[in-house]
Amino acid sequence: MWTKDEWFPIIQSRMTEKRYVHTLGVAETAMELAKIYGEDVQKAEIAGLLHDICKYADKAWMADQIKAHHLDATLLDFHHELWHGPVGSVVARDEFGVEDEDIRNAIHYHTSGRAGMSKLEKIIYVADMIEPNRNYPKVEKLRDLAHKDLELAMRYGVRHTLQHLIKQKQTVYPDSLFCYNACWT
Ligand SMILES: [Fe+2]
Ligand SMILES: [Fe+2]
Numbered sequence: 577m578w579t580k581d582e583w584f585p586i587i588q589s590r591m592t593e594k595r596y597v598h599t600l601g602v603a604e605t606a607m608e609l610a611k612i613y614g615e616d617v618q619k620a621e622i623a624g625l626l627h628d629i630c631k632y633a634d635k636a637w638m639a640d641q642i643k644a645h646h647l648d649a650t651l652l653d654f655h656h657e658l659w660h661g662p663v664g665s666v667v668a669r670d671e672f673g674v675e676d677e678d679i680r681n682a683i684h685y686h687t688s689g690r691a692g693m694s695k696l697e698k699i700i701y702v703a704d705m706i707e708p709n710r711n712y713p714k715v716e717k718l719r720d721l722a723h724k725d726l727e728l729a730m731r732y733g734v735r736h737t738l739q740h741l742i743k744q745k746q747t748v749y750p751d752s753l754f755c756y757n758a759c760w761t
Contacts (some may be wrong), residue, residue: 580625583672587625589631599628601707602700609699613726616696623682623700626668630660638663654749661687689734689755694729695726702729705736731759 590638603624606659630638638659642651647662665684668674676743682700685693706719706729714736722729734756741748 583625586631590629596629597630598707598709599625600626600627601709602703605703605707606699609703609722609726612723613699615699619679619682619696620675620699620703622674622676622705623679623686623696626664626672626674626679627681627686627700627704628660629667629672630662630664633660633663633667635659641666651749654747658749660688661685683717685751688751689730689737690751691728691754693755693757693758697731698726702726702733705733719727727759734759745752 587599591599603621606620606624607617609615610617635656638656639652641647641663642649642659645666647666651658651662660683665680666717668683674680678694678696681694682697685697685706686700690697693701702718702722706715706722718729718732718736721732734752738748738752738756741752
């Protein structure tokens with residue numbers, strides 16, 4: 577059962593203070609966007625609060641979880657940064673009792689994105705990029721877009737993410753490419 581008072585200290589204990597502040601920022605921003613775009617505000621809050629629950633989980637443990645829960649095994653060939661979303665969606669269900677598939681998908685795909693994202697998935701993806709503690713060139717432009725047009729914000733958000741990965745000479749997980757193609761067609 578959803579009791580915030582119990583969740584906050586648990587979430588806080590799993591991450592750095594900076595990440596906890598980010599987490600609260602994502603939850604607040606996701607609620608704001610949910611109000612604008614007619615999404616369930618409480619679902620947005622739950623997804624925001626839990627999206628980075630596995631950000632600092634042990635890498636070997638996450639690799640085991642990916643195998644044990646039959647998550648996409650090719651994740652293991654990509655940067656471990658991509659693992660905390662899918663594993664977080666399992667932890668949300670098993671430790672926090674979140675059964676709602678849309679909330680779990682929003683946690684699962686918040687880093688990679690994917691084709692055919694739901695409104696809640698888009699809200700969390702974008703909120704993660706624009707919450708008040710985020711600071712990078714163009715964040716203001718994305719914040720502005722996010723409050724006017726969620727589709728357009730996704731379009732620019734995913735392009736920004738892909739450009740960043742390519743600039744850093746990192747590989748691109750296929751779901752991110754599918755997300756990009758879905759946003760730009
Ligand atoms: Fe994350
Ligand atoms: Fe995040």
